Amino acid sequence: MLPKKYLYGLLLLGVFTLFGCAKPPPVAVPMPVPEVEPRPVAEPLPEPEEPPPTVRPDFDPDELLRFVAAEEQNLTPRLAYYQAKRQEWHQLATALAELVPREQWPAGWSQCLAQLDQVADDFELAREKLRDLEWEAGGSWSGAVAALSTAYRADREFVAGDCGTYHRLAKKTVAARLDQFHEVASEQLQAVLQHYASRGKASEVRQTLEEWRWIYPDRILPFALLQEISLALFRAGERDPALSLLAEQEKAMAVAMMDTSAVSRLRGDLLLVAGRSDEALSQYEQIAARYAAAEEQRQWVDDQLRLLRGQIPASREERSLFMALLEDAVLFDGRAIPAGMQQRMQRLEERFPAGILTFRARLLADEVERQSQAWFAGQLGRVEESLAEGAFDEAVAVLGALLRENLSREQEGQVRQMLTEAEESRRVAAERRRQLEQQALSIQWEEANRLLGLGQYDEAITLFARLLESEYREEARQRMAEAAREAATELRRQAASLFVRARRSDEPEQAVELAGESWQLLRRIISRYPDSDIIDRVMDNLASVEDYLEGLAPGLLKELRERSEAVGNPELFDNE
Numbered sequence: 001m002l003p004k005k006y007l008y009g010l011l012l013l014g015v016f017t018l019f020g021c022a023k024p025p026p027v028a029v030p031m032p033v034p035e036v037e038p039r040p041v042a043e044p045l046p047e048p049e050e051p052p053p054t055v056r057p058d059f060d061p062d063e064l065l066r067f068v069a070a071e072e073q074n075l076t077p078r079l080a081y082y083q084a085k086r087q088e089w090h091q092l093a094t095a096l097a098e099l100v101p102r103e104q105w106p107a108g109w110s111q112c113l114a115q116l117d118q119v120a121d122d123f124e125l126a127r128e129k130l131r132d133l134e135w136e137a138g139g140s141w142s143g144a145v146a147a148l149s150t151a152y153r154a155d156r157e158f159v160a161g162d163c164g165t166y167h168r169l170a171k172k173t174v175a176a177r178l179d180q181f182h183e184v185a186s187e188q189l190q191a192v193l194q195h196y197a198s199r200g201k202a203s204e205v206r207q208t209l210e211e212w213r214w215i216y217p218d219r220i221l222p223f224a225l226l227q228e229i230s231l232a233l234f235r236a237g238e239r240d241p242a243l244s245l246l247a248e249q250e251k252a253m254a255v256a257m258m259d260t261s262a263v264s265r266l267r268g269d270l271l272l273v274a275g276r277s278d279e280a281l282s283q284y285e286q287i288a289a290r291y292a293a294a295e296e297q298r299q300w301v302d303d304q305l306r307l308l309r310g311q312i313p314a315s316r317e318e319r320s321l322f323m324a325l326l327e328d329a330v331l332f333d334g335r336a337i338p339a340g341m342q343q344r345m346q347r348l349e350e351r352f353p354a355g356i357l358t359f360r361a362r363l364l365a366d367e368v369e370r371q372s373q374a375w376f377a378g379q380l381g382r383v384e385e386s387l388a389e390g391a392f393d394e395a396v397a398v399l400g401a402l403l404r405e406n407l408s409r410e411q412e413g414q415v416r417q418m419l420t421e422a423e424e425s426r427r428v429a430a431e432r433r434r435q436l437e438q439q440a441l442s443i444q445w446e447e448a449n450r451l452l453g454l455g456q457y458d459e460a461i462t463l464f465a466r467l468l469e470s471e472y473r474e475e476a477r478q479r480m481a482e483a484a485r486e487a488a489t490e491l492r493r494q495a496a497s498l499f500v501r502a503r504r505s506d507e508p509e510q511a512v513e514l515a516g517e518s519w520q521l522l523r524r525i526i527s528r529y530p531d532s533d534i535i536d537r538v539m540d541n542l543a544s545v546e547d548y549l550e551g552l553a554p555g556l557l558k559e560l561r562e563r564s565e566a567v568g569n570p571e572l573f574d575n576e
Contacts, residue, residue: 068130071148074390074429075126078155081389082120089116089167096170099177109170112163119158122151142443149440152433159391186216190225197228202236205229209245220252223262230266239274243267261287303360314357321348322357329364336405337372341365376402376411383418392426441470452479457487458528481531488525488532492541495521499545512553516560519545 093113096105129144189212196204209229212219221229226249233242246267253260268283306312307319314322321344328338345365352358379402386395399419407415448463460483467476495518502514522542526535549557 068133072127072130074432075123075130075148075151077388078151078390079120079123079127081391082116082123082155086116086120089113092167092170092174095174095178100173104173106166106169106173108162108166112161112166115154115158115161115163119151119154122147122154126151142447145436146440146443149433149436152436156433159393186219189215190221193221193229194225197225197232200232200236202233202238205232206238206241209241218252218255220256220258221249226263227266230270234270239270243270243274246270261290264290303356307357312356314355315352318348318352318355318357321351322361325361325364329368332368332371334371335375336407337368339406341368376407380414380418383422387422387425390429392422392429395422396426441467441472445472445476448476448479452483452486455486455490457483457490461487484529484532485534488529488534488538491521491525492534492538495525495541495545499548502548508552512549512556515545515549515552516556519549519557519560 090113093109096109126144126147129147133141133144189208193205193208193212196208226246230242230246233239233245246263250260250263250267253263264283264287268280268287271277271280271283303312307314324344325341325348328341328344332338342365345361348355348358348361379398383395383398386392386398396419399415399422402415403412403419444463445467448460448467451457451460451463461480464476464480464483467473470476498514498518498521502511502518505511505514519542522538522545525532525538526542529535532538546557549560
C-alpha cells in the first residue's frame with residue numbers, strides 16, 4: 001500500500017490536469033491547493049443599483065392622474081369589446097363542443113379562442129396596473145407601461161389575424177348542426193301535435209305546444225296543422241289558448257313576410273264566434289288594410305300593363321325618361337341613389353309636371369331615396385360604433401368606401417369630416433401605442449442589463465431574447481453572448497471547487513457526491529450555453545470528471561447517464 005503522502009500527490013496531480021496549475025497557499029500542511037480559474041469579463045459590469053422607483057420620477061401627482069385617466073379612457077372600450085367577445089365566443093365554443101366532433105371543428109378555432117382570452121386578460125391586467133398607478137405606493141410605472149404595450153400589441157395582432165374567419169366558420173358549423181337537430185325534432189313534435197289534435201285531447205295538445213314554444217319560439221306551423229290544433233282547442237272550450245296560438249303564428253308569419261290571409265281570417269272568424277265582436281272588428285279591419293296594400297300592388301301592375309298596351313298617353317321623351325327611372329329603381333342596390341336618377345326626375349317634372357308617368361316616377365324616386373337615407377344612416381352608425389370601440393382602421397375603411405359611392409354634396413361633406421376625425425384619432429392612437437411600446441422596450445432593456453449586473457444570467461438572457469426582434473437586436477445579441485459566457489464561467493468555477501473538494505475527501509461517499517455535483521454543473525453548462533466560447537474547455541473538464549467518477553465507483557457514470565436520459569433532462573439533479 002502506498003504511503004499517504006504519495007496518495008496526496010496523485011490526487012493533486014489530477015486536479016492540476018483538469019483545472020490548471022496554481023501556486024500553493026501558505027498553510028501548515030505541505031500540500032498544494034489549486035486556485036480557481038479567474039473569471040474573465042469582457043467589460044466591467046455595472047454595479048448593482050437600487051431598485052427602480054415604483055412611479056416614474058418625473059411625474060408629479062396631477063400629471064400622473066391625468067395620464068391614468070387618459071389611458072383608461074382609451075383602454076375601457078377595447079376591454080369592454082373583448083369581454084363581450086369572450087362571452088360570445090365561449091357560448092359558441094360550448095355549442096360547438098356539444099354538437100360537433102372535435103375533428104370537424106374549424107382548423108384555427110381553438111387557437112383563436114385561446115388568443116381571444118389572452119387579449120382580454122391583457123387588457124384586464126393593463127386596467128389593473130393603471131388603477132394601481134393611481135396609488136403611488138402600490139403602482140409600478142414600468143409595469144403599467146409594459147402591460148399597456150402588451151395589450152395593444154395583442155389587440156392589433158388579433159384584429160389583423162384570421163380569427164374572424166374561423167369564428168364565422170364555427171357559427172356556420174353549429175348552425176348547420178342545429179338545423180339538422182331542430183328539423184328532426186320539429187317533425188316529431190308536429191306528428192305528436194297532430195295525433196293529439198285529431199283525437200281531441202286538448203290537455204295533451206296544450207302540453208305539447210308548451211314544449212314547442214320553448215324549443216321553437218319563432219317557428220311557424222304548417223297552416224293545416226295550425227288549423228287542426230286551434231279548432232281542437234276551441235271545440236274543447238280552450239278558446240283563449242286557441243286564439244293566442246293563432247295570434248302568435250300570425251305575427252311570426254308577418255315578420256317572415258309570409259301570406260297571413262288564411263290565419264288572419266280564421267282568427268277573425270273564431271273571435272266572432274266567441275262573441276268578441278270588437279276584437280273581431282279590429283281583426284277584419286287589419287285584413288282589409290292588407291288587402292288595400294295588395295290592391296296598390298295590383299294597381300301598379302295594371303298601370304304597367306296599360307303602359308305596355310299603349311293605353312297611357314305619353315310622348316316618346318316622357319316615356320324614355322320614365323323607363324330610365326324605372327330601370328334605376330328596379331336595379332337599385334339599397335345603397336346610394338343611382339347616378340343621374342335625381343337629374344332625370346327633375347327633368348321629367350319640369351317637362352311633364354302633370355303626366356301620369358311623372359306621378360308614377362315620383363313614387364319610385366321617393367322610395368329609392370328613403371331606402372338610401374336609411375342605408376347611409378346605418379353606415380354612419382357603424383362608423384360611430386367602430387370609433388367608440390377604438391377600431392379606427394375599420395372606421396376609416398367604411399368612410400373611404402362611402403366616398404366612392406354616389407353621395408349628395410351634404411353627405412359627402414359629412415363623410416369627409418368624419419374621415420378626417422377618424423384618421424386623426426387613428427394617428428394619435430398609433431403614436432400612443434408606439435410610445436408605449438418604445439417605453440416598454442426601454443424598460444425591458446434596462447431590466448435585462450440590471451439582472452445581468454446582479455449575476456442573474458438566465459433571467460437576463462430570457463429578457464434579451466425578447467428584444468431580438470426590436471431595434472435593440474444587435475446589442476441584445478451581444479449581451480446574450482456575454483451573459484452566457486459569464487454564467488458558464490461561474491458554473492465552471494463552482495464545478496472546479498466541487499471537484500477539488502471531491503479529490504481532497506477521504507470519504508468515498510462524499511467524494512462521489514461532490515464529483516457528481518461537479519459533473520452535473522458541467523452538463524448544465526453544455527445544455528444551457530452550448531454557444532459559449534469556453535465550451536471546449538468545459539468539454540475537457542467534463543471528460544476528466546467522468547474519468548474520475550468511473551475510477552472512483554465503476555458503473556456510477558453509466559447510472560447517471562441512464563437516469564439523465566430516462567427523464568430527458570441533461571441537467572439531472574438540477575435543484576435551481
